[in-house]
Amino acid sequence: VIQKLMALLDTMDRWIDEMPPVDQTSHFGNKAFRTWYAKLDKEAENLVSTVIPLHLSAAVPKVAVYLKESFGNATRIDYGTGHEADFASFLFCLCKIGVLKVDDQLAIVFREFNRNEGGIQLERRVYIGLPAAPP
Incomplete structure (x- = not known):
């Protein structure tokens, strides 16, 4: 299971290479993160299903939400402690x-x-300029 989880995270890292940052002047986050996150949103259940056995497949959609939310917010292009908690x-x-x-x-x-x-540090260096502000 641990190897499958490592492979899941490796897959997500490869997406960063496939979706490099776009040229822009803003330091508040690169809009290419939204493309990366859209792929995560689309593929999260498939990724999670590689880790969860078939007899527990009913849990995949709910567990996938936590995976998606743990990588930041695509609207604000930020990342904070709440995402780490996810x-x-x-x-x-x-x-x-x-x-x-x-x-x-x-x-x-x-x-x-x-x-x-x-992986988060890589994602933040590539896409997200600043951490999420506290509420």
Whole structure:
């Protein structure tokens, strides 16, 4: 399961190469992020279904929402702590439905969460200029 999660995040990183930033003068976020996020929105359930076994497939749409929300806001082109919490919620959902096990705890923290943070940093450097403002 951990390898499948790593592959899921690798796929999303490859999309960044496929959708480079556009030339623009604004430092508040690159509009190409909206294209990247639209692909995530379209593909999230397919990505999540590669991790969740068929007998738990009813959970895919709900779990996919947490995955999508963990990568920022396409309207505001921003990213903040709420999005980080959504990634933690995504992993929690996988634990709650039994996809991730107690034995996976160290890998969840040291591989998945750390790997996601690296992906988020890449995404932020490429697309998002500033973090989300607090409410």
